[in-house]
Amino acid sequence: EAGVTQSPTHLIKTRGQQATLRCSPISGHTSVYWYQQALGLGLQFLLWYDEGEERNRGNFPPRFSGRQFPNYSSELNVNALELEDSALYLCASSPVDRWAPNNEQFFGPGTRLTVL
Amino acid sequence: AQSVSQHNHHVILSEAASLELGCNYSYGGTVNLFWYVQYPGQHLQLLLKYFSGDPLVKGIKGFEAEFIKSKFSFNLRKPSVQWSDTAEYFCAALFNAGGTSYGKLTFGQGTILTVHP
Numbered sequence: 001e002a003g004v005t006q007s008p009t010h011l012i013k014t015r016g017q018q019a020t021l022r023c024s025p026i027s028g029h030t031s032v033y034w035y036q037q038a039l040g041l042g043l044q045f046l047l048w049y050d051e052g053e054e055r056n057r058g059n060f061p062p063r064f065s066g067r068q069f070p071n072y073s074s075e076l077n078v079n080a081l082e083l084e085d086s087a088l089y090l091c092a093s094s095p096v097d098r099w100a101p102n103n104e105q106f107f108g109p110g111t112r113l114t115v116l
Numbered sequence: 117a118q119s120v121s122q123h124n125h126h127v128i129l130s131e132a133a134s135l136e137l138g139c140n141y142s143y144g145g146t147v148n149l150f151w152y153v154q155y156p157g158q159h160l161q162l163l164l165k166y167f168s169g170d171p172l173v174k175g176i177k178g179f180e181a182e183f184i185k186s187k188f189s190f191n192l193r194k195p196s197v198q199w200s201d202t203a204e205y206f207c208a209a210l211f212n213a214g215g216t217s218y219g220k221l222t223f224g225q226g227t228i229l230t231v232h233p
Contacts, residue, residue, distance in 0.1 A: 042226060043208075043221075043223040043226075045219075045220045092221075108159060109158075
């Protein structure tokens with residue numbers, strides 16, 4: 001079974017630009033989650049998408065946004081990039097049960113975003 | 117606010133030594149608990165999980181963890197570590213607090229384990 005895949009592996013942008021990161025969940029998983037792993041800040045929850053809808057959002061500014069497509073893949077967009085956005089962005093997926101929404105999450109390898 | 121804390125930032129052991137990594141959470145309700153491992157250059161992998169039932173859970177690679185509700189703890193243990201266990205270990209929780217808690221894995225700060233051969 002293929003795991004969660006993310007692209008690109010590395011992304012280099014300059015301050016003020018926009019970054020787009022992509023994620024494909026495990027087959028059969030309908031939920032996609034995004035996390036930021038920044039140096040010194042640990043792993044922080046960004047966004048949760050399920051069935052095309054944003055279900056939950058972490059404590060990040062609105063310039064962090066995303067969407068989920070009908071095939072359950074997802075995109076994370078970061079607008080107006082700042083130097084402190086440099087981090088590893090992890091995507092995870094899970095098979096959400098409406099009556100038990102807190103299922104385990106399976107992680108992808110991440111996209112390393114560097115903002116110069 | 118709900119949180120997860122790991123006591124040790126860096127643990128150094130020799131092969132065959134026993135391991136215990138501490139993890140505590142702050143929340144009075146029900147919680148789903150996880151230990152993830154990140155080997156050098158690899159992605160986060162699930163070691164074990166606790167949802168309900170037997171508080172002693174066994175995971176992959178000989179790891180186990182014990183959920184002690186009265187202590188809000190979920191410590192990870194392994195009786196005899198190997199060099200290949202060198203990695204960063206993360207304790208994480210899904211708090212069943214309704215609404216905006218759903219889907220939001222809260223991670224501890226991580227513990228780097230170095231095992232010397």
